Amino acid sequence: MNAAPHFQRIALIGFGLIGGSIARGARAQGLVSEIVTTARSEKTRARVAELGIVDRVVATNAEAVRDADLVILCIPVGACGPVAAEIAPYLKKGAIVSDVGSVKGAIVRDMGPHIPDGVHFVPAHPVAGTEHSGPDSGFAELFINRWCILTPPEGTDAGAVNRLREFWAALGAKVEIMTPDHHDLVLAITSHLPHLIAYTIVGTADELAQVTSSEVIKFSAGGFRDFTRIAASDPTMWRDVFLSNKDAVLEMLGTFNEDLSKLTRAIRRGDGEALFEHFTRTRAIRRGIVEIGQDSAAPDFGRPHANLEKKAE
Ligand code: NAP
Numbered sequence: 001m002n003a004a005p006h007f008q009r010i011a012l013i014g015f016g017l018i019g020g021s022i023a024r025g026a027r028a029q030g031l032v033s034e035i036v037t038t039a040r041s042e043k044t045r046a047r048v049a050e051l052g053i054v055d056r057v058v059a060t061n062a063e064a065v066r067d068a069d070l071v072i073l074c075i076p077v078g079a080c081g082p083v084a085a086e087i088a089p090y091l092k093k094g095a096i097v098s099d100v101g102s103v104k105g106a107i108v109r110d111m112g113p114h115i116p117d118g119v120h121f122v123p124a125h126p127v128a129g130t131e132h133s134g135p136d137s138g139f140a141e142l143f144i145n146r147w148c149i150l151t152p153p154e155g156t157d158a159g160a161v162n163r164l165r166e167f168w169a170a171l172g173a174k175v176e177i178m179t180p181d182h183h184d185l186v187l188a189i190t191s192h193l194p195h196l197i198a199y200t201i202v203g204t205a206d207e208l209a210q211v212t213s214s215e216v217i218k219f220s221a222g223g224f225r226d227f228t229r230i231a232a233s234d235p236t237m238w239r240d241v242f243l244s245n246k247d248a249v250l251e252m253l254g255t256f257n258e259d260l261s262k263l264t265r266a267i268r269r270g271d272g273e274a275l276f277e278h279f280t281r282t283r284a285i286r287r288g289i290v291e292i293g294q295d296s297a298a299p300d301f302g303r304p305h306a307n308l309e310k311k312a313e
Pocket of ligand 1: 014016018019040061076127129131237
């Protein structure tokens with residue numbers, strides 16, 4: 001049996017990987033009576049209507065939020081401020097406005113001033129995703145066992161924070177509350193820097209004149225392949241992440257460069273002990289991630305391996 005609806009009407013502005021996954025999950029769990037959605041382009045709106053997951057697809061952001069009890073902006077971080085200004089006059093009193101942006105300080109700064117009195121603003125970031133985007137990429141299970149971080153500004157109504165917490169928990173997420181600054185620092189090292197490194201290494205390999213690109217692809221299973229998945233992430237989303245979490249990313253990048261210099265020195269000096277000690281420590285971190293259920297223990301991320309066919313005698 002489905003749980004009682006937590007919200008009468010929710011509005012999803014943006015229907016890509018995250019918006020589409022929220023809609024599918026909320027529908028599957030019976031969390032809402034009505035889902036209204038919109039997207040920037042006619043093409044995406046037409047596709048969402050075709051998918052038949054939501055109750056109504058409307059043409060404008062203003063129309064989407066009318067009478068909604070929960071409004072979630074599922075759009076790139078850089079678009080959130082202007083969209084908040086656009087929808088502000090149409091928000092229902094008592095509604096909760098949230099987002100899913102991967103950066104939180106900039107969201108609070110850009111959206112906060114537009115939220116009218118009597119409307120609750122509870123920013124959120126589901127720490128879950130894939131390298132795919134667009135209306136077909138979402139799935140109901142995306143948030144199961146993943147963290148969703150809420151960063152309500154000081155003084156936010158506790159009841160509203162709780163309702164959003166329950167909503168995310170019902171989608172399968174584990175919910176934690178922290179300040180926007182702390183969120184941005186933690187995510188800078190766990191998500192933003194790894195993406196920057198992947199974007200760099202894939203670009204560098206591509207530019208190497210002495211290694212033909214066909215060889216880069218041919219021998220990619222040596223490690224490069226795992227970076228290419230991350231480096232295939234949406235360019236708009238990641239441009240906005242780096243522009244809006246500049247300080248924390250630069251801070252982490254400074255530490256990263258120092259550590260890279262230490263490893264460079266160890267290689268140059270032939271210091272096998274230093275390299276071994278470092279790699280042992282990082283291997284333990286991987287084991288810790290598997291132990292707390294944030295990834296599978298299957299070798300090579302569970303990729304299927306072909307069977308070795310027995311040669312005829
Ligand atoms: P996506 O698949 O590219 O979808 C973005 C959606 O936003 C599209 O429907 C797009 O419409 C719409 N949109 C863009 N600008 C808009 C505007 N001004 N008004 C209305 N709709 C607009 O992106 P996503 O991966 O779902 O990411 C959305 C947000 O989730 C980002 O803020 C990102 O930081 C956050 N996030 C992403 C991940 C991840 O792994 N992808 C994980 C956690 C959080 P069109 O299709 O018509 O352009």
